[in-house]
Amino acid sequence: MFKRLPYFLAVASEQHFGRAAQKLHMSQPPLSQQIRRFEEELGVTLFKRTTRNVELTEAGEFLLRRIEPILKEIDGIIDSTRAVHCGSLGELRFGVIATATYSIFPRLLALLRERLPQATFRLSQLSAAVLKQAVLANQIDLGIVRGAGDPSFRSKIVAYEPLFAGLPLGHVLASSQEVSMQDLKRERFVMWDNNGASAMAAQIHRLCVSHGFEPEVTHRSPQFLAMVSLVAQGCGIAIVPEAVARLGQPGVAFKRISNPDAYSEVSLIWHPQSASRLTQRFVEQVDEARRPTSPALGVLA
């Protein structure tokens, strides 16, 4: 039944049993038989044939017109199924923290479109905690968070992002080229927060301690825009990743912190069990891009 449709199609398009049989890599008699059986099981005469001429009946014309595009479509679906299997077709669900949405994520997206052009994506901007839950619940495929890793996930660092000090415009350091951690010893800090679980806050705290001081924190916020406003109002200074510094803000000057350990790691995280083929393929492509031999390395270094 289904298997006979391609036979019908070949005879219909060739209007000739012999040529159709050649095209199908078979001999003419079995093809004639298949068509006859097809007609019998349909109860429909599809061809008007003499030994000199083969043409479609009305019903045959109808069937040809309808079935031809469908068989092509099925071929396409089969190809696409193979593409899904090998992880080049599908949808990647990204969960991204606010400060990576406009810097790291676009770079990864460019990589996705270059290396896996058949893949589509869906983006959710989430707090780090919610994002990790979503990865575990297989609601998103890939998370972008700060920090080097987490034993619950598979992870990969995709960027070392330089840290900047955000200073009110009148501040004595606001006119210098760079600042060092030493310069910030006596400052009051507007600090990141995420119900006490902010990776940035922990990172900055470690940084201060390793440079010999305990930061004096006056305000805390989970929203970087709120932090930067507090800086503009003179409530203190803030340490932020480059992505936030780049956005700028009236009344605030951002100065790169010159110490080599003043950076924030950004990682891709994913679930080792539920990772789809596409997820795996994409992670491989990220690896590939970060190898020194690859020209795409720079964008993620």
Added chain:
Amino acid sequence: MFKRLPYFLAVASEQHFGRAAQKLHMSQPPLSQQIRRFEEELGVTLFKRTTRNVELTEAGEFLLRRIEPILKEIDGIIDSTRAVHCGSLGELRFGVIATATYSIFPRLLALLRERLPQATFRLSQLSAAVLKQAVLANQIDLGIVRGAGDPSFRSKIVAYEPLFAGLPLGHVLASSQEVSMQDLKRERFVMWDNNGASAMAAQIHRLCVSHGFEPEVTHRSPQFLAMVSLVAQGCGIAIVPEAVARLGQPGVAFKRISNPDAYSEVSLIWHPQSASRLTQRFVEQVDEARRPTSPALGVLA
């Protein structure tokens, strides 16, 4: 390949090889084999299976979502192909003369929609001569013309349409209930024309002669609206079929001609060779409707 799609569908929807095999009226082992072969020839794992649990892989989900509606569609196409074969589905191309477009044709159309609801139609309004050529050239399936038949076609009378005299309002007969051919003896006539081949003109001429007079024709036109205007202007009287009388026209009174032979036959014509199944079915339905036992008779009597 194609034949295995329904197997895949059954297993995918049941998530169970045994039940799927039952649904397919076969035993479980060959079904397992078919699925395995299908996976092999695709090069794609479609199911994750243990002895306790069967579920689709990503690629399997993808294939299921895409292929299920298509197989349903193919079933529908097969059914429709059968309908085309038996003449209940398709398009009827009607060619209709002007004076049948608003009277006889709508009745036939109602019959078509009642008896062959899957059929669609296409309507061309043509002169009788062009229409007959179009039937011979298989450009239209069914023509509606005046006259009882023609040896070049198969035909069937579908209406005997009473004739009316169209009279200017001031005319002495314009106040009577009916007129007879005798009353029209001395009148001047505005006559139908179609390059000398009008069936109506021939019919009316025969009618006059059989009632003992040769009509005095002052004007001729192929357009009934033109004829009726000439009547309104007092150029003469016109004999027209009921369909024209029903349309009415300011300044003209239409009176039924009481003689029993004062009618015009309207016929369906079609090509005996190239008639489609639907054409044949429709003609059968017209026969059916004209039988005295059928309640639908009246509309065409």
Added chain:
DNA sequence: TAAAAATACTCCATAGGTATTTTAT
């Protein structure tokens, strides 16, 4: 008479059946 479809027949691949084994819960 020649080209092409249908028929007759033969053979083998493969679909499908039964019995059994393996595996995971």
Added chain:
DNA sequence: ATAAAATACCTATGGAGTATTTTTA
């Protein structure tokens, strides 16, 4: 221990081949 899928093996349908006949333009 049990349900269910996989495996092994057998059978038979039917798909495909070759040789031949029929048909019609």
